[in-house]
Amino acid sequence: MSLRRILAVTRKEVIQIWRDPLSLMIILLLPLIQLLIFGYGVNVDVKHIPLCVYDRDDSQTSQDLLKRFQNTEYFNIVHLSDSYRDVVRQIDYGACTVAVVVPPQFAEKLHSQGQASVQALLDASDANTASIGMSYALSIVQSYSSQTQIDWRERHGLAAAAPNVTFQPRTWFNEDLESRATIVPGVVAMVMAVVGAFLTSLTIAREWERGTMEQLISTPVGKLEIQIGKLAPYFVIGMADTAGCSAVAVRWLDIPFRGSWTVLFACSALFLVVVLSVGYLISVIAKSQLGACQMAMLATFLPTFLLSGFLFPIDQMPVVVQWITLLLPPRYYVFILRNIFLKGTAVRLMAGQLTALAIIAVVLITLATRAFHKRLE
Amino acid sequence: MTESEPSVVVDNLTKRFGSFVAVDRISFQAHRGEIFGFLGPNGAGKSTTIRVLCGLLRPTSGRAQVAGINVVREPEAVRQQIGYMSQKFSLYNDLKVIENLRFFAGLYSVPGKVLPERLAWALHMAGLEGREQAPTGALPVGWKQRLALGCAVLHRPPILFLDEPTSGVDPVSRRHFWELIHQMVAEGITVFVTTHYMDEAEYCNRLVLIDRGRIVAMGTPTELKSQHMKGQLLLVECEPLGPGLEALREAPGVLDAAVFGSSLHAVVADAQTAMPGVREALESRGLKVGRLEQIQPSLEDVFVSLTRWQPEERV
Numbered sequence: 001m002s003l004r005r006i007l008a009v010t011r012k013e014v015i016q017i018w019r020d021p022l023s024l025m026i027i028l029l030l031p032l033i034q035l036l037i038f039g040y041g042v043n044v045d046v047k048h049i050p051l052c053v054y055d056r057d058d059s060q061t062s063q064d065l066l067k068r069f070q071n072t073e074y075f076n077i078v079h080l081s082d083s084y085r086d087v088v089r090q091i092d093y094g095a096c097t098v099a100v101v102v103p104p105q106f107a108e109k110l111h112s113q114g115q116a117s118v119q120a121l122l123d124a125s126d127a128n129t130a131s132i133g134m135s136y137a138l139s140i141v142q143s144y145s146s147q148t149q150i151d152w153r154e155r156h157g158l159a160a161a162a163p164n165v166t167f168q169p170r171t172w173f174n175e176d177l178e179s180r181a182t183i184v185p186g187v188v189a190m191v192m193a194v195v196g197a198f199l200t201s202l203t204i205a206r207e208w209e210r211g212t213m214e215q216l217i218s219t220p221v222g223k224l225e226i227q228i229g230k231l232a233p234y235f236v237i238g239m240a241d242t243a244g245c246s247a248v249a250v251r252w253l254d255i256p257f258r259g260s261w262t263v264l265f266a267c268s269a270l271f272l273v274v275v276l277s278v279g280y281l282i283s284v285i286a287k288s289q290l291g292a293c294q295m296a297m298l299a300t301f302l303p304t305f306l307l308s309g310f311l312f313p314i315d316q317m318p319v320v321v322q323w324i325t326l327l328l329p330p331r332y333y334v335f336i337l338r339n340i341f342l343k344g345t346a347v348r349l350m351a352g353q354l355t356a357l358a359i360i361a362v363v364l365i366t367l368a369t370r371a372f373h374k375r376l377e
Numbered sequence: 378m379t380e381s382e383p384s385v386v387v388d389n390l391t392k393r394f395g396s397f398v399a400v401d402r403i404s405f406q407a408h409r410g411e412i413f414g415f416l417g418p419n420g421a422g423k424s425t426t427i428r429v430l431c432g433l434l435r436p437t438s439g440r441a442q443v444a445g446i447n448v449v450r451e452p453e454a455v456r457q458q459i460g461y462m463s464q465k466f467s468l469y470n471d472l473k474v475i476e477n478l479r480f481f482a483g484l485y486s487v488p489g490k491v492l493p494e495r496l497a498w499a500l501h502m503a504g505l506e507g508r509e510q511a512p513t514g515a516l517p518v519g520w521k522q523r524l525a526l527g528c529a530v531l532h533r534p535p536i537l538f539l540d541e542p543t544s545g546v547d548p549v550s551r552r553h554f555w556e557l558i559h560q561m562v563a564e565g566i567t568v569f570v571t572t573h574y575m576d577e578a579e580y581c582n583r584l585v586l587i588d589r590g591r592i593v594a595m596g597t598p599t600e601l602k603s604q605h606m607k608g609q610l611l612l613v614e615c616e617p618l619g620p621g622l623e624a625l626r627e628a629p630g631v632l633d634a635a636v637f638g639s640s641l642h643a644v645v646a647d648a649q650t651a652m653p654g655v656r657e658a659l660e661s662r663g664l665k666v667g668r669l670e671q672i673q674p675s676l677e678d679v680f681v682s683l684t685r686w687q688p689e690e691r692v
Contacts, residue, residue: 008483012472019471215467215528218431219484220456374452376433377394 005221009229013203017233023199031191031241032248038187039253042311045179046132047073052096054081061107065118065144069100074136087121097123098133110148173342174256181256184249185341186310186334191245192268192275193300193330196238200279201286201296203230204372208287217374227369231276238272239265249341258344267340267350270357271333275300277364284371304330332357382445384409384536384567385430390439392425399425401590402439407569407583409535412562414581415571416680422590423571424464427540430569431461444536457485460529464540466521468528470514474505477513477528485532499527502557519550526557530566537561539570543577555580575677584676588684601679608632609648610674611655613641614667621664628658635681640668642678 017023051069055062069075078096081087087099101119109116120137124130174181207213216226246264249255278299286292304310307321308330314322325331332353339345347354385407392400400422407413415423428434430443432452441448444458468477478496487495500506503523508516513524522542530537539558543551555577558568570581578584579598586594586601594605615621618636625634625643630651633644645651648671659666674682 002486004486005484008480011483012469012476012480015476016469016471210470211463211465211467212469213467214433214463214465215461215525216484218433218456218459218461218463219481220453220486221484222453374432375435376428377435 001222001225005225006229006232009221009226010232013230014233017199017237026195026199027237027241030194031245034187034190034194035184035245035248035253038183038190039180039249042179042183046129048076049074049098049129049133049136050078050096051075052079052081052087052090052099053077054084054087054099054101056104057102057106059107061110062102065102065141066100068140068144069137072136072140075133091121091123094123097126097129098137100137114152180253181342182338183311184253184255185337186308187249188242188245188268188337189271189308189310189330189333190301190304191241192238192272192333193304195241196234196272196275197279197282197296197300198293199237200231200234200276201282201292202289203234204280204283205286205289205292209289214376217376223372223374224369227280227372231280234276234279235269235272238276239269242268242272255341257341259340260344263347264337264340267333267336267354267357270354270361271329271336274329274357274361274364277361277368281364281368281371284368300330303328304334307331308334310334326356327360329357329360382409383407384444385413385569386440386442387426387430388440388442390426390429390441391437392422392429392434393437398590400429400436403585403587403590403592404439405585405592405595407567409567410562410565411582412558412568412570412580414578414584415569415587416573416575416578416581416584416676417571417587418573420589421587423573423587424540426587427461427538427569427571431459431538432456457532458534458536460532460534460537462522462525462529462537462539462542464544466518466525468513468521468525470512472513473509474500474511474513474516474524475509477524478531481528482531487532495531495533499531503527504553519546519553522546522550522554523557526554530561534566536567536569539568541571541573543572543574551577575675575680578676586680586683593683594679598676601676602674605679606644606674606682608644608646610672610678611643611645611648611652611669612672613643613655613659613669614639615641615659616665616667620662621659624659624662624664625655629654631655633682637677642672642681644678644682 017027053066053069055066066077070077075098079090081090081099084101087101090096091099099121101121103117103119106116106118118141120134122130122134204213207216242265246257250257279296282295282299283292286295306312307314307317307325307328309325310330314325314331317325335353336350339350383406385405387406388404390400390403391398403422403426415426417423425434429436430441430448432448432455435449443455446454446458448455469480472480475496478499482492482495500509503520503526505511505520505524505527513521516524526539526542543554546554551574558570559580562568570577572578581598583597584595584601585592594601596604613621613625618639618641622634622636622641625631625641628643630645630647631643632646635642643655645655652669652671656666656669
């Protein structure tokens with residue numbers, strides 16, 4: 001091993017990155033674009049569900065109930081219907097996702113019999129929004145119902161002895177239950193997967209494609225020296241992007257940061273080694289730049305996007321898919337990122353995830369080093 | 378490596394790619410301080426041989442030793458002893474001239490003390506003084522080749538492998554390039570060069586003629602021309618050339634005939650006795666005969682007579 005040769009390779013690689021506009025764009029702009037898209041654009045919070053109302057009772061009581069739908073940010077009353085046919089049409093046209101129908105004699109029944117029912121119609125073509133809409137509607141009606149009971153007891157002179165069990169939830173770590181706080185830390189993983197694996201996947205393939213590899217391997221430079229020399233600049237770039245993204249997330253997007261920056265950088269360095277090894281391995285195998293970037297996309301971007309828990313919770317996936325995610329490094333890194341950002345979790349509590357990452361890193365480094373030969377066949 | 382030991386020893390070397398035999402049991406030795414030429418058409422196995430010697434391809438069987446080191450067993454040790462210029466230009470086009478030189482100086486661990494002097498020498502040799510900051514990709518082909526040569530010899534290797542170094546280079550640059558090679562040989566470097574240009578082969582101290590993976594002849598250019606030519610050679614100028622060739626092949630005493638540029642060459646047992654018959658054979662067919670005389674064979678004639686190779690890619 002010669003430091004001189006490693007530095008020669010590194011310097012050459014830096015010059016090439018610096019002179020390649022596409023690489024610079026990927027390094028500088030892509031992280032920012034991803035942060036903005038996932039920080040502002042992607043919002044899995046369900047609010048302002050379009051609601052259609054058909055009040056067949058048209059009493060003070062029914063209006064009281066419907067007002068509760070109006071006074072919440074979860075629903076937007078977009079239409080007042082005057083017939084069932086109209087309600088159906090509103091749902092068919094997609095003008096509203098939920099329709100609430102108050103039956104005739106609603107107030108009368110409620111006062112005389114002590115109970116009455118309200119109908120809700122849901123467009124479940126988007127199952128997620130529909131089920132959330134249903135639970136919102138249910139809780140509005142339930143709270144109305146218990147309020148009515150209390151009123152009724154008071155009016156009849158009964159003590160408010162009703163054994164009201166109240167449920168007072170308190171959410172930790174992401175107090176406002178904002179999806180952004182959950183998603184944005186994961187963006188760091190996305191940025192690393194794309195910048196790290198994508199750029200390194202081109203580094204060896206480019207030399208084969210342009211014919212420069214033949215000259216390079218005719219010199220005494222060792223294959224490990226090539227590997228270290230080529231990956232070093234991308235490691236620095238990856239760490240800089242991590243720092244930049246985290247800073248933007250905390251300062252600009254107001255994501256809480258409760259952990260230690262040292263732990264964040266140490267864990268990121270480990271994940272970066274994994275990502276760079278994947279990119280390098282792909283680059284050695286592919287031998288063409290186009291093939292390499294397609295493989296990099298498939299091997300890093302997609303698993304990080306779909307199977308890391310970044311957007312879609314892993315425990316909601318089919319069991320077989322859950323097993324598969326155990327082999328995927330981004331799964332562990334996304335977990336670690338969320339814990340560092342939102343919970344400030346101690347390192348020892350993430351030991352399992354870190355060990356898994358370390359094992360994967362060792363395996364991939366070994367594979368990448370072995371795959372490359374200083375020969376033309 | 379001692380003074381007397383050959384720079385390159387190849388013994389019964391074979392390289393197969395699947396069922397295709399690129400190099401077929403070749404043996405030769407190149408000595409210190411000589412220009413050793415490998416001459417043959419494209420696909421003859423020249424590049425394959427040179428790549429095996431640089432440790433870029435593993436031989437199927439046989440032995441190859443460069444600077445006293447076994448190429449298969451210690452390829453890295455060989456690489457510090459050699460400079461290599463591949464057939465296709467393979468420096469970095471997106472690097473500046475000086476950046477390419479510095480890169481290869483780094484890879485060859487050229488000591489910092491002599492680095493400025495070596496860089497200056499390489500720039501001077503390549504005629505690139507004052508163009509250190511020029512992007513390599515923008516240089517004309519001839520200059521690129523000289524820069525590639527400069528990069529390959531920064532570490533002063535005792536052996537230099539050049540694979541078709543002048544293909545695609547204009548004649549003036551080619552001559553300049555060969556002057557550089559002669560300078561290096563004068564300094565004691567062994568130059569191993571492949572070419573399919575016959576005129577370049579004349580510059581070599583010793584030559585191997587290779588065809589379809591096999592060595593067909595070996596020796597100095599003079600030896601090859603005097604020993605490997607069966608019979609004597611006639612130069613025939615006639616109009617038109619095509620029918621002339623046909624007539625010549627059927628003429629009495631003619632062993633072989635081929636087109637050489639704008640004239641014909643015929644191999645005969647004895648020039649003086651064959652000439653009248655040849656002239657008559659051509660004229661009887663109504664062909665106009667110009668010059669008709671005995672000439673000294675060129676390497677090309679030797680090659681054609683040995684391999685029946687039609688040199689289509691001559692300059």
